[in-house]
Amino acid sequence: MTFTPNGKAIFNETIASGYPVLCRTVIYDDSETIDLDNVPLEGGILVKALVLSVDPYFRGLMAEKTDVPGFVLGEPLIGYGIGLVLRSSSPAWIAGDNVYGMLPHQHYAVLPSSNLASLRKITKLSHLSWAAYLGAAGMPGLTAYSGWKEYALRDGVIASAGSDDKVDFVKRIGADVAFNYKTEDMDKVLSEHGPIDVYWDNVGGKALEIALTHANLGARFIECGMVSVYNSEPYGVKNVHLLYTKHITLYGFTVMILGEKYLDEFLAEIPPQLASGELQHMEDLTYGLDKVGDAILAVQKGDNRGKAVVVVAEE
Amino acid sequence: MTFTPNGKAIFNETIASGYPVLCRTVIYDDSETIDLDNVPLEGGILVKALVLSVDPYFRGLMAEKTDVPGFVLGEPLIGYGIGLVLRSSSPAWIAGDNVYGMLPHQHYAVLPSSNLASLRKITKLSHLSWAAYLGAAGMPGLTAYSGWKEYALRDGVIASAGSDDKVDFVKRIGADVAFNYKTEDMDKVLSEHGPIDVYWDNVGGKALEIALTHANLGARFIECGMVSVYNSEPYGVKNVHLLYTKHITLYGFTVMILGEKYLDEFLAEIPPQLASGELQHMEDLTYGLDKVGDAILAVQKGDNRGKAVVVVAEE
Numbered sequence: 001m002t003f004t005p006n007g008k009a010i011f012n013e014t015i016a017s018g019y020p021v022l023c024r025t026v027i028y029d030d031s032e033t034i035d036l037d038n039v040p041l042e043g044g045i046l047v048k049a050l051v052l053s054v055d056p057y058f059r060g061l062m063a064e065k066t067d068v069p070g071f072v073l074g075e076p077l078i079g080y081g082i083g084l085v086l087r088s089s090s091p092a093w094i095a096g097d098n099v100y101g102m103l104p105h106q107h108y109a110v111l112p113s114s115n116l117a118s119l120r121k122i123t124k125l126s127h128l129s130w131a132a133y134l135g136a137a138g139m140p141g142l143t144a145y146s147g148w149k150e151y152a153l154r155d156g157v158i159a160s161a162g163s164d165d166k167v168d169f170v171k172r173i174g175a176d177v178a179f180n181y182k183t184e185d186m187d188k189v190l191s192e193h194g195p196i197d198v199y200w201d202n203v204g205g206k207a208l209e210i211a212l213t214h215a216n217l218g219a220r221f222i223e224c225g226m227v228s229v230y231n232s233e234p235y236g237v238k239n240v241h242l243l244y245t246k247h248i249t250l251y252g253f254t255v256m257i258l259g260e261k262y263l264d265e266f267l268a269e270i271p272p273q274l275a276s277g278e279l280q281h282m283e284d285l286t287y288g289l290d291k292v293g294d295a296i297l298a299v300q301k302g303d304n305r306g307k308a309v310v311v312v313a314e315e
Numbered sequence: 316m317t318f319t320p321n322g323k324a325i326f327n328e329t330i331a332s333g334y335p336v337l338c339r340t341v342i343y344d345d346s347e348t349i350d351l352d353n354v355p356l357e358g359g360i361l362v363k364a365l366v367l368s369v370d371p372y373f374r375g376l377m378a379e380k381t382d383v384p385g386f387v388l389g390e391p392l393i394g395y396g397i398g399l400v401l402r403s404s405s406p407a408w409i410a411g412d413n414v415y416g417m418l419p420h421q422h423y424a425v426l427p428s429s430n431l432a433s434l435r436k437i438t439k440l441s442h443l444s445w446a447a448y449l450g451a452a453g454m455p456g457l458t459a460y461s462g463w464k465e466y467a468l469r470d471g472v473i474a475s476a477g478s479d480d481k482v483d484f485v486k487r488i489g490a491d492v493a494f495n496y497k498t499e500d501m502d503k504v505l506s507e508h509g510p511i512d513v514y515w516d517n518v519g520g521k522a523l524e525i526a527l528t529h530a531n532l533g534a535r536f537i538e539c540g541m542v543s544v545y546n547s548e549p550y551g552v553k554n555v556h557l558l559y560t561k562h563i564t565l566y567g568f569t570v571m572i573l574g575e576k577y578l579d580e581f582l583a584e585i586p587p588q589l590a591s592g593e594l595q596h597m598e599d600l601t602y603g604l605d606k607v608g609d610a611i612l613a614v615q616k617g618d619n620r621g622k623a624v625v626v627v628a629e630e
Contacts, residue, residue: 236551241382241549243538243565244538244541246382247569249564249566249567252561254562
């Protein structure tokens with residue numbers, strides 16, 4: 001029997017308010033080992049983590065009071081990831097398969113048979129990285145794709161982002177107008193370039209309030225996330241009465257529900273376009289499972305430049 | 316030439332905050348007269364006001380800062396009303412017709428030819444009052460009808476109202492659960508009887524926040540009005556993030572846009588059901604054009620018991 005070190009990123013402490021705290025909210029624990037050849041599978045599969053996604057929504061799962069079931073204290077974080085199947089006792093999987101789905105933040109894990117239905121077998125296109133399959137070709141890409149297909153039409157595009165780098169990127173890929181919502185006067189930008197017919201909201205808070213002010217009659221707001229309020233006190237949106245005065249619809253959606261409808265279409269269309277370069281994307285890679293806490297904090301502060309992915313192992 | 320007194324309810328002062336003020340916000344002016352036989356019509360019609368509607372949305376048109384064009388200072392209020400055509404110079408109308416549409420709060424008015432397209436000829440069912448045509452068979456009824464048809468399905472009904480009388484009424488006509496949102500603990504009621512799949516919002520503010528807390532996954536909120544905030548400081552809704560965590564849609568709508576789609580269906584279906592008693596409704600009648608200001612304040616405070624209508628004249 002050979003015992004291999006099996007480090008994991010553990011959820012160590014809930015957050016009462018503010019940002020995650022390094023070395024407290026999440027800690028790296030390398031005290032355990034695993035016998036890769038003999039660990040019992042009981043219908044499940046043994047998976048080696050390759051890349052793990054770090055996403056803004058993590059913050060909600062770390063709060064003292066969560067709206068949905070949060071991370072479990074003392075257990076590894078769980079999130080979208082891609083792994084390599086080392087051994088299988090399920091007829092649906094064989095060693096060498098690549099698996100996409102919810103993986104624990106741990107080098108090696110046995111995924112029980114009850115979890116296998118939610119996992120997807122994945123074949124990498126040669127010009128696309130594994131990280132891309134957690135970003136533009138993964139859950140965040142499917143979020144954008146399904147929300148856009150379901151709710152939006154577009155003509156001109158006004159884009160906002162939380163750093164000048166990101167603003168430059170969205171300008172380069174074709175936004176008609178782009179601005180930094182943290183440093184520029186959004187009200188002024190929209191006075192000049194608005195009104196808005198479609199608003200894709202990942203920021204929430206004050207920005208949402210300003211966007212409602214500049215909404216056109218019959219506007220559609222796609223409510224996908226609100227990163228501006230994850231680490232601060234709740235922001236009270238004071239002009240929701242504009243919903244009826246302007247006949248506005250707010251479509252709150254989660255890819256967990258909507259994504260299924262567009263999944264096949266998305267997989268057929270988007271990864272090849274990313275591989276060919278027709279669609280552009282950015283990745284922000286962090287190397288090492290022990291750096292998950294750093295990656296989480298960077299995402300909450302908006303310091304990442306592109307989709308944040310933790311590279312755990314080369315295949 | 317005979318000159319007939321032609322009193323009018325004039326918008327006299329905008330409201331900075333709080334409730335309308337009697338004898339200041341709206342004043343009754345009886346200084347003018349009109350020559351009913353000889354006033355020039357120039358393609359328009361001369362109308363005698365019979366009943367005028369007083370609605371919660373009036374408050375928005377009286378504010379210092381309005382989202383839509385407000386009432387004009389020094390001019391009569393304008394709102395839904397029913398009148399009798401006394402003389403006509405339009406081929407579409409004859410003396411004796413009854414007209415439904417936007418009427419000035421004035422005993423007699425010449426409606427210019429440019430306004431006639433927005434007016435509707437109306438024939439009263441014998442068992443229905445003119446006031447009913449401003450309530451359940453008029454704009455408020457069409458609001459409920461079109462919003463419900465467009466956005467809602469229902470199973471059980473939890474109703475809330477702002478007075479015990481109104482609560483009794485909605486219980487009597489079949490609500491499964493009914494409560495007074497001003498005096499009872501809404502959070503507790505919804506904890507017991509929720510979650511909510513469809514929320515019809517005419518209250519806004521804190522009640523909306525509580526409703527979002529008790530919304531089911533995939534709930535639909537029909538945003539029709541927010542009377543709780545018309546006369547107070549704007550209320551900041553702090554849990555709009557629940558829109559995406561619960562996949563909730565907020566449909567803001569105004570009958571000015573949606574009503575057209577359902578108007579024919581509504582007119583064919585609802586007035587006969589009201590006349591036969593199959594549908595029940597309540598009217599709160601105020602007699603005299605000089606009492607418009609009182610009726611407006613009562614509606615804002617929720618003191619009315621049923622649809623507020625000012626009866627100006629018997630036919």
